[in-house]
Amino acid sequence: MNDREWSLEEIRDRFAIEDLYDRQLAAAESHDWARYDTTFTAAALIDLSDFGEPERAYPAYRDWLAALAQDMPEALRLSGGLRLALNGDRATTRVPVICFVKMRGETGLAWTQTALFYNDELARTAEGWRIVRRYEELVYSREPEPGRS
Numbered sequence: 001m002n003d004r005e006w007s008l009e010e011i012r013d014r015f016a017i018e019d020l021y022d023r024q025l026a027a028a029e030s031h032d033w034a035r036y037d038t039t040f041t042a043a044a045l046i047d048l049s050d051f052g053e054p055e056r057a058y059p060a061y062r063d064w065l066a067a068l069a070q071d072m073p074e075a076l077r078l079s080g081g082l083r084l085a086l087n088g089d090r091a092t093t094r095v096p097v098i099c100f101v102k103m104r105g106e107t108g109l110a111w112t113q114t115a116l117f118y119n120d121e122l123a124r125t126a127e128g129w130r131i132v133r134r135y136e137e138l139v140y141s142r143e144p145e146p147g148r149s
């Protein structure tokens with residue numbers, strides 16, 4: 001099998017989409033919701049059913065996430081291996097993400113670990129690439145160990 005030859009437009013799109021994910025993860029870690037808004041369309045749908053949460057439209061999802069921020073003072077999210085299929089002004093992606101999040105609980109602060117995939121549909125908008133639909137697929141989750149923070 002030979003390496004795929006990418007057009008200049010596809011290379012630009014790939015870099016823009018990689019930037020989209022870098023921007024989204026950095027904004028989530030810093031609780032920068034204005035910056036986070038630059039990664040989804042207002043009409044985006046986010047499916048969190050693997051986490052026991054309902055599918056939400058982006059504004060409700062953002063409000064829910066922002067409300068959790070006070071109990072998540074620190075986080076590190078690592079992504080890699082962008083799986084990308086471009087189709088003109090649309091794209092689908094599968095992005096593996098490992099999350100280490102310090103959560104406030106009944107016994108204080110403790111680190112959680114979660115591995116998941118972002119399975120996204122994207123659209124090119126006037127502002128650039130944006131997520132229009134996301135299914136967060138849970139792979140692994142480990143609750144904090146008692147006494148560890």
